[in-house]
Amino acid sequence: MTMYRNAWLAGALLLAACAPSGNGSYQGWVEAEQVFVSPHEPGRIETIAVREGDTITVGMQLFTLDAELQQADLKQAEASITNARQAYERAQLLLKTSAGTQKAFEDAEATLRTAEARLNSSQTRLSRRKVSSPAAGVVQQVYFREGEMVPATRPVLALLPPENIKLRFFLPETMVPTIAIGDTVKVSCDGCAGDLTAKVSFISQTAEYTPPVIYSLEERSKLVFLVEARPEKPTAFRVGQPVSVNLVKK
Numbered sequence: 001m002t003m004y005r006n007a008w009l010a011g012a013l014l015l016a017a018c019a020p021s022g023n024g025s026y027q028g029w030v031e032a033e034q035v036f037v038s039p040h041e042p043g044r045i046e047t048i049a050v051r052e053g054d055t056i057t058v059g060m061q062l063f064t065l066d067a068e069l070q071q072a073d074l075k076q077a078e079a080s081i082t083n084a085r086q087a088y089e090r091a092q093l094l095l096k097t098s099a100g101t102q103k104a105f106e107d108a109e110a111t112l113r114t115a116e117a118r119l120n121s122s123q124t125r126l127s128r129r130k131v132s133s134p135a136a137g138v139v140q141q142v143y144f145r146e147g148e149m150v151p152a153t154r155p156v157l158a159l160l161p162p163e164n165i166k167l168r169f170f171l172p173e174t175m176v177p178t179i180a181i182g183d184t185v186k187v188s189c190d191g192c193a194g195d196l197t198a199k200v201s202f203i204s205q206t207a208e209y210t211p212p213v214i215y216s217l218e219e220r221s222k223l224v225f226l227v228e229a230r231p232e233k234p235t236a237f238r239v240g241q242p243v244s245v246n247l248v249k250k
Contacts, residue, residue, distance in 0.1 A: 025188070025244040028169025030237045035135050035164070036155035039065055040128045044149050045156070054139045056159070059132050063156055067129040070122070077115070077122040084108075084115035137161035165234040167198050169245045173223035176203065179247060185229055186246040189237070196236055198229035198245075 043065035050062055091108035094100025140158040144150050167187060171179065179185075179200060187196040204226040229245070231237055 081115040170224040202228035
């Protein structure tokens with residue numbers, strides 16, 4: 001999983017976060033951890049079943065790759081297992097009638113097991129030419145089109161599950177002790193509903209925007225710590241959107 005970043009916005013908000021705004025809120029922004037879907041093996045894209053902006057469910061087919069080589073490999077594996085099974089049954093019969101040896105039977109059994117493993121591998125490779133969604137969410141971007149060649153592990157598209165949306169903001173050093181993982185914060189933004197909340201999921205142990213020297217009292221007031229919170233209504237936010245965060249008094 002890779003994080004979507006908005007560097008210029010983060011820098012601006014970091015500078016603004018050294019002190020809360022006049023109404024006691026802290027400036028932040030919306031980020032998301034996208035899911036990049038890639039094929040297991042290289043191939044030519046035959047079909048893409050989704051478009052950017054589509055809402056998808058777990059297991060929904062996303063795209064397919066050409067499967068000629070995998071189909072040929074599967075047929076060869078099926079032929080091999082047929083021959084191996086016949087050899088095994090013959091060796092088993094000869095052993096029962098004392099016309100064959102134990103070693104010949106064991107060799108035939110090992111050959112059959114190898115053929116079965118290869119068949120399973122061929123079936124898996126063929127099934128993977130149809131790629132399904134590993135998560136529910138919204139298609140953010142499609143990087144390849146039908147007919148194009150895609151390398152193995154190269155993302156074909158990016159998904160955004162709602163639960164991967166998070167809010168990031170900075171707290172002054174003096175406010176860090178007042179908040180803990182699991183605490184609820186109130187969130188507001190332009191055009192958003194008035195009852196949005198999020199739960200704190202991460203509090204950085206490392207200060208930012210500080211000089212690497214012994215801190216004076218004046219310098220300590222500039223210390224800020226990154227905080228992340230998961231919104232309880234993630235679909236109400238958009239990636240990169242500025243937000244204001246208010247701590248809830250305990």
